[in-house]
Amino acid sequence: MADAFDVVVIGAGPAGEVAGARAAEAGLSVALVEHELLGGECSYWACIPSKALLRPGDARWLAEHAAGVRETLKGPIDARAVLAQRDAMVSHYNDDSQVKWAEDAKLKVIRGTGKLTGPRKVRVESKDGTVRELEARKAVVLATGSRPRIPDVPGLRDAKPWDNRQGTGAQQVPKRLVVLGGGAVAVELAQAWRSLGAEVTLAQRGKGLLSRAEPFAGEQVAQALRDAGVQVRLGVEATRVQRPGGKGEVTVTLSNGEEVRADEILVAMGRVPRTDGLGLETVGLQGGKPVAVDDQLRAKGVEGGWLYACGDVNGRNLLTHMGKYQARMVGDVIAGKQAKAWADAKATPQVVFTHPQVASVGLTEAKAREAGIPVRTVEKHLQDVSGTSLMGKGLTGTVKWVVDEKRRVLVGATFTGPEVGEMLHAATIAVAGEVPLDTLWHAVPSFPTMSEVWLKLMEDYGL
Ligand SMILES: Cc1cc2nc3c(=O)[nH]c(=O)nc-3n(C[C@H](O)[C@H](O)[C@H](O)COP(=O)(O)OP(=O)(O)OC[C@H]3O[C@@H](n4cnc5c(N)ncnc54)[C@H](O)[C@@H]3O)c2cc1C
């Protein structure tokens, strides 16, 4: 006999937890199925540990710009203390507090691997082989996230490369690390391990780093990595990896003929949705690719509209906060409220936590032009305002606005520089809220904060 719930959520990462909690808040009974740790990739092997590894290097970089503090800095960062703090931030890979949170939110936690067996039916197999059949009266939510993409480079798999799990969870700093990729994972982890003493080489296929951001952002991050001693190779691919027996020294041959030797190799080449083995074919869908959804996060092509997918698994926006945003919509839609996810199409914020940080929202200039928007851009330097000089001598940064000239609203903004992640939300409000520039003119930034750069941008725009 199947146990019946109003909602069955498969996957308890940030998206699954929030979808379940939102539905439970509306009075629905919810089963939350998880086969590893409640909290998902983000809490233990992605966002949290990577930021814990980056923060000390960032703090030191800021301190190096503070007269009177710089002179007192002696010796390298204490890597052992940083790794211990990382372990504390991931609760030593224990999810007791998350389970308590879920139970307090009235979610029924079911441990095991969930799989669809037909419309509204989920089978959960636990590690000891026990099988439990569940039935969803209203909805099933897929929130199974993503796993790293390991491309078919000859020898790469046999070399037992690090992925984000070892890349954020290693207990020792490798002497030499080679990083393949040039997206957020690659730049953040390259900088983090370099700050802890590793000799790092980063090899990126594309012409620049952070290819979805404004080009100046990737250029500044590349320069910062180089300044910190990272060997940055752009426009090259790994063509072969050699590591006999999958341990010891690894040799990576690059497409320019160069051979890089290292003690570990980190693959940071994107993600694939976890949809294989999920029983999608039992409801007429195909595994191995993202679950396509509409703006209410309903899986397309499933009769009856009872299947939803939020977070990385639908491939819309691989960011924790956007997965949670979609999850709030899912919970509301299942509870019968009107809800539609539109922000992830036009106002997605993202912060890359390198130094300089890269904080962006909405469209880049290139994307806005591609969309046929009549674009005008405004660009200013952070060092033009007193707040930046006060934060640290010699600190710099760039802010670029992308304005829809017809509607006189911001459609995108990018900031680089120290702590700019904390400045991003103002831009997110302006973009999501389509605040007219003539109204923004009356949003006065405080003196002496870095946000005064908004004033400079508005003046340059002609307000
Ligand atoms: C190194 C790194 C750093 C990152 N840093 C940031 C950051 O700073 N900010 C940010 O916004 N994003 C960041 N991201 C992206 C972020 O981690 C993801 O967008 C986020 O984790 C997606 O959440 P999710 O709930 O969709 O999936 P996940 O976090 O992947 O959770 C899915 C859960 O489902 C479970 N599961 C899967 N299949 C089944 C099944 N069949 N049965 C039961 N359970 C199952 C998994 O065990 C997991 O717990 C980072 C990613 C990486 C790799």
Ligand SMILES: NC(=O)c1ccc[n+]([C@@H]2O[C@H](COP(=O)([O-])OP(=O)(O)OC[C@H]3O[C@@H](n4cnc5c(N)ncnc54)[C@H](O)[C@@H]3O)[C@@H](O)[C@H]2O)c1
């Ligand atoms: N701070 C943050 O917000 C944060 C941090 C980390 C990750 N994330 C998110 O997690 C997701 C995964 O990040 P990611 O960096 O792994 O993926 P990504 O898609 O952002 O970047 C993948 C990189 O790998 C390169 N690449 C792909 N195939 C290659 C090949 N065969 N040879 C050489 N290079 C190759 C690409 O050029 C690209 O630079 C992204 O959506 C990212 O935004 C966010």
